[in-house]
Amino acid sequence: MPRLESFQLKIKTGERPLKDTPRYSINGFCLEFDEQEGGADSGETLEVTGVPDSFPHTLTLCGPDEGAWDIEEITATYYPHGEEPYTLRYGAVALDEESDLNIWKPRPRPVFDV
């Protein structure tokens, strides 16, 4: 498992906006993002950067403390230590006060035709 220096999320919000401060959780510890641009109102795109500089056994995007948050799509770019960054896209999901979203995926293995 590589050390994750930082990661960037571009989150497009759907119908129900996020009313709280966006946060992420690494290995069970909830933290605020180090950088934040844009907004999480309906139709807006929020760009956030987390700098955990740690080994993520679990990495999640925290759901709101109250209400729900509709996410249309997330583009996640990961910057592992000593390796090239890689980008993944996640589909639509709805988070609420009882749920978090797993945003930790290792680099996809290459697939080739034989």
Add this chain to the structure above:
Amino acid sequence: MPSWFSRVFGGKDAAPETEETSAAGDAAKEQSQQKDDDQLFGGEYITQLNPILDDEDETEPWDDMPKPRPPRNIIEPVLLTDDAEEASPHAGGIRIKAEVSEDFNSCRFMVDRAVLEGLSVWIPFPHIADISPLAQKLFALDGVECVTIHGANVTVSRDPMARGGWDDLAKQIGQTIREHLDAGEDVVTPEFRENVPPENEIAETLQRVIETEINPGIAAHSGAIALEGVKGNTVYIRMMGGCQGCAASTITLKQGIHQAFREAVPQIGAILDETDHAAGTNPYYSELPPGMSAYA
């Protein structure tokens, strides 16, 4: 001399107790004992030496550090892929994609149609490959060590000491699978199909193995295994508790669980781990036991 020492070992400080002296001296004794204990174990004596600890509001330096939050349900996202896919080099024919494992020891070949329906087969040695004509052809290729066929997937392991990439061997394997399927030959023999026990019989045997051998063994690590189901001779399991998300779960699965299952029912094919090691409310490392600090 500390009061506890006097009480335990006696001596000049420990005056013989009478009813009168014990009633009158209780308060003084308690005060003296507290003072002696403070000197031994901290308290005033220590706080005199270290003024940081003599804080009236009793805050600790680590109070500002983040605390683990109560676990929530973790949702697994849908991974989106690019719609524009490259054209197959075998246009109109059977398309096979290869994916090399992280340790480079095995390669999964994903065929665009079912290779073996209803059953799966696991062949770890060439001398037992006669149950599968396709596996026999694959073992004839240089470097092939183990073959698993399940649904539309054929997974091939090679010699762990082999060097170099999979490119050449993967192309040969792909070509062999394609030719075998094009010819319409059997993937497993009819005898193998007949010898597979019924699903409920396999499930009962494996459940007994889980309860009597596996779970007692991994209970020390707060882990547990559950049998999710048996389809044909394919086994679906789920790892729980401390096993979920544990970095050693793959070793536990392959060296412990697989071996115990296959000894109990030799005819079982693929064993698939249905655990989502990142999700759930109690994956490995997500929550610390009550009272334990992450910074201890």
